Amino acid sequence: MAGIKEVAARAGVSISTVSYAISGKRSVSASTRARVMQAARELGYVPRSHGRLARGAGTGIIALSSPIDEGTVYGDWSPFFFGVARRSHLRGYDVLALMGEDEDLAALADSGQVDGILLMDVTVDDPRTEQVAYSRVPVVSLGCPDSLDGAYAVDLDFEQMGRLAVHRMVVAGHTHILFLGANPDAYEEGVNFLVRTRKAVRSSAVDAHLVVTEKYLDGEGAHTMDRLVSRALAADPQISAVIGQVDTMGMFNLVRALAALGRPVGSAMSVIQLGSFGRGAVLDPPLDEIPLRPYPACGRAVDVLVEMVEGRRPRPGKGIKELIPVIYLDRGSVRPPGRPGKG
Amino acid sequence: MAGIKEVAARAGVSISTVSYAISGKRSVSASTRARVMQAARELGYVPRSHGRLARGAGTGIIALSSPIDEGTVYGDWSPFFFGVARRSHLRGYDVLALMGEDEDLAALADSGQVDGILLMDVTVDDPRTEQVAYSRVPVVSLGCPDSLDGAYAVDLDFEQMGRLAVHRMVVAGHTHILFLGANPDAYEEGVNFLVRTRKAVRSSAVDAHLVVTEKYLDGEGAHTMDRLVSRALAADPQISAVIGQVDTMGMFNLVRALAALGRPVGSAMSVIQLGSFGRGAVLDPPLDEIPLRPYPACGRAVDVLVEMVEGRRPRPGKGIKELIPVIYLDRGSVRPPGRPGKG
DNA sequence: CTGAAAGCGCTTACAG
DNA sequence: CTGAAAGCGCTTACAG
Numbered sequence: 001m002a003g004i005k006e007v008a009a010r011a012g013v014s015i016s017t018v019s020y021a022i023s024g025k026r027s028v029s030a031s032t033r034a035r036v037m038q039a040a041r042e043l044g045y046v047p048r049s050h051g052r053l054a055r056g057a058g059t060g061i062i063a064l065s066s067p068i069d070e071g072t073v074y075g076d077w078s079p080f081f082f083g084v085a086r087r088s089h090l091r092g093y094d095v096l097a098l099m100g101e102d103e104d105l106a107a108l109a110d111s112g113q114v115d116g117i118l119l120m121d122v123t124v125d126d127p128r129t130e131q132v133a134y135s136r137v138p139v140v141s142l143g144c145p146d147s148l149d150g151a152y153a154v155d156l157d158f159e160q161m162g163r164l165a166v167h168r169m170v171v172a173g174h175t176h177i178l179f180l181g182a183n184p185d186a187y188e189e190g191v192n193f194l195v196r197t198r199k200a201v202r203s204s205a206v207d208a209h210l211v212v213t214e215k216y217l218d219g220e221g222a223h224t225m226d227r228l229v230s231r232a233l234a235a236d237p238q239i240s241a242v243i244g245q246v247d248t249m250g251m252f253n254l255v256r257a258l259a260a261l262g263r264p265v266g267s268a269m270s271v272i273q274l275g276s277f278g279r280g281a282v283l284d285p286p287l288d289e290i291p292l293r294p295y296p297a298c299g300r301a302v303d304v305l306v307e308m309v310e311g312r313r314p315r316p317g318k319g320i321k322e323l324i325p326v327i328y329l330d331r332g333s334v335r336p337p338g339r340p341g342k343g
Numbered sequence: 344m345a346g347i348k349e350v351a352a353r354a355g356v357s358i359s360t361v362s363y364a365i366s367g368k369r370s371v372s373a374s375t376r377a378r379v380m381q382a383a384r385e386l387g388y389v390p391r392s393h394g395r396l397a398r399g400a401g402t403g404i405i406a407l408s409s410p411i412d413e414g415t416v417y418g419d420w421s422p423f424f425f426g427v428a429r430r431s432h433l434r435g436y437d438v439l440a441l442m443g444e445d446e447d448l449a450a451l452a453d454s455g456q457v458d459g460i461l462l463m464d465v466t467v468d469d470p471r472t473e474q475v476a477y478s479r480v481p482v483v484s485l486g487c488p489d490s491l492d493g494a495y496a497v498d499l500d501f502e503q504m505g506r507l508a509v510h511r512m513v514v515a516g517h518t519h520i521l522f523l524g525a526n527p528d529a530y531e532e533g534v535n536f537l538v539r540t541r542k543a544v545r546s547s548a549v550d551a552h553l554v555v556t557e558k559y560l561d562g563e564g565a566h567t568m569d570r571l572v573s574r575a576l577a578a579d580p581q582i583s584a585v586i587g588q589v590d591t592m593g594m595f596n597l598v599r600a601l602a603a604l605g606r607p608v609g610s611a612m613s614v615i616q617l618g619s620f621g622r623g624a625v626l627d628p629p630l631d632e633i634p635l636r637p638y639p640a641c642g643r644a645v646d647v648l649v650e651m652v653e654g655r656r657p658r659p660g661k662g663i664k665e666l667i668p669v670i671y672l673d674r675g676s677v678r679p680p681g682r683p684g685k686g
Numbered sequence: 687c688t689g690a691a692a693g694c695g696c697t698t699a700c701a702g
Numbered sequence: 703c704t705g706a707a708a709g710c711g712c713t714t715a716c717a718g
Contacts, residue, residue: 051712394696
């Protein structure tokens with residue numbers, strides 16, 4: 001409530017002396033300083049931010065744009081948010097979470113309320129990248145948009161993810177595989193992970209002369225999965241491996257459906273799950289995964305943004321793309337076709 | 344980059360006219376307005392926030408104080424954060440996440456950067472409540488501190504949680520129970536859920552003439568649990584029920600330990616898990632739970648805060664405490680002692 | 687070592 | 703319908 005004027009009056013000095021005493025940007029006699037601090041304490045004085053902001057100081061805040069709606073899956077959103085929050089905190093910044101779809105990012109970027117902007121869940125044709133292309137503050141994108149003028153994009157290497165999955169199957173000796181995709185709408189929406197990974201799977205499969213059947217989860221529940229799987233096996237009875245781009249629940253249903261059809265995972269069928277969160281170990285049998293890696297990706301994105309904010313790294317003009325390597329979690333669910341394992 | 348002056352110059356009007364044209368707080372002739380907007384667009388003009396802030400407008404931002412450190416368990420933190428974020432978004436506010444332990448809350452509260460403050464993970468003797476007791480902006484606390492001057496506290500009804508658990512065991516006919524507590528340090532730290540729930544369990548147990556053995560998880564892993572359980576049963580062989588205040592992994596270990604000791608849950612032993620996240624259904628057998636309810640609690644906290652921010656609810660002087668009722672998830676893990684169930 | 691004054695970018699009574 | 707000017711709460715050259 002108290003302003004700099006009250007403090008000055010109470011301490012019997014001018015407002016400039018109060019300002020200097022508190023900021024320390026000019027030496028002030030010990031006794032004056034003591035009186036000022038005393039008065040400030042008594043009045044519970046706190047400098048109001050817009051005063052400082054008007055002079056162009058940093059805010060110590062990073063904006064995190066992460067649109068959520070009714071359909072946002074908490075479990076997918078959280079690891080990324082937590083990853084950003086934790087690393088930002090480590091770097092000395094707080095996070096302003098912007099959850100609006102239509103948040104006026106350009107306005108915020110130039111309003112001086114934040115030092116930098118991090119875009120989360122960026123799709124290949126994300127409109128937000130245009131909004132901030134020429135913003136006053138630096139921008140980092142988690143996920144690669146097709147056009148990233150002025151921004152620095154950090155993402156997992158989904159091309160590598162797709163290639164690696166196919167490679168594993170090929171090395172194990174599989175020639176006919178099922179690509180089990182997520183809901184078709186999500187590909188339409190341009191979700192980075194889905195679109196780019198599928199593309200890599202397709203082209204790698206062509207190179208390796210694999211026969212690929214694609215099926216998509218166009219509904220909910222175990223029943224949908226049963227139907228998909230039996231249709232796929234009917235279409236190509238030689239299928240001996242599945243590359244799945246669905247969530248853990250979906251994989252759970254897949255495992256059951258395959259068992260019900262007499263093609264149990266482990267002995268008759270090989271399975272890899274893509275883009276998951278490392279929870280494949282809880283399934284029975286445990287499944288190989290190439291997981292998303294929220295912490296490395298978010299951590300790197302924050303680091304790059306902070307470096308730009310603090311002037312230690314130039315802002316890219318034409319856009320830079322940095323890919324985080326993926327890792328393969330081997331749990332024994334990929335074996336040579338027709339040769340049962342021990343587990 | 345461009346300021347109001349540039350826009351005014353380009354449009355050939357005064358800065359006040361620009362301000363009014365953009366804010367709409369005074370009627371401006373159509374042609375003038377068009378010229379102003381045109382100029383603003385061409386220059387990419389965005390009002391800088393401190394200008395507006397200096398006039399005392401709201402910021403549309405709620406501060407969420409939620410200290411995290413190396414030990415913060417992501418899975419426990421996230422549901423609460425997401426709950427707050429989602430509801431805030433619904434109410435038209437963005438969230439500024441403050442993750443520092445020593446964040447200067449008082450300074451922030453009075454700096455005009457946020458419209459209200461939400462305290463998360465509030466312990467019974469939380470120092471933050473004092474910091475904000477006389478802040479300029481309203482404060483809501485998620486969790487009940489012992490002294491909550493000037494704040495509105497929302498919390499789950501942990502007294503009811505403890506009472507309800509004991510009641511269920513009593514009704515089923517149990518007379519000797521094991522109270523399985525979390526790490527003793529956490530009680531020392533004054534974690535609301537732990538301290539208050541335990542207190543209610545204890546007093547309800549006394550009222551019901553139950554014989555209670557208390558054991559605490561003073562280590563990690565299955566081995567610790569095995570040791571605890573066998574000691575408890577050695578101390579009181581008549582124990583036929585467990586009220587557990589540990590996480591799902593702990594309950595998993597408990598179930599295994601009891602089975603190994605020839606007292607399987609379901610037939611020989613009854614179990615209730617307290618303060619969990621509804622995941623008891625994945626255990627085998629599924630366990631009864633009285634879960635934490637992050638969404639109702641966070642939603643209510645945000646609603647109350649927003650009402651105070653928007654002046655539709657007075658700020659409490661002496662502090663108000665509101666308790667969210669708990670719910671009991673019955674999965675059949677509580678049965679009469681010695682009488683095996685069907686499952 | 688200290689103060690009076692200009693200025694940050696805006697908003698809004700006060701005049702016209 | 704519009705403008706000149708005061709003011710928001712600070713910071714910081716400019717003087718002394």
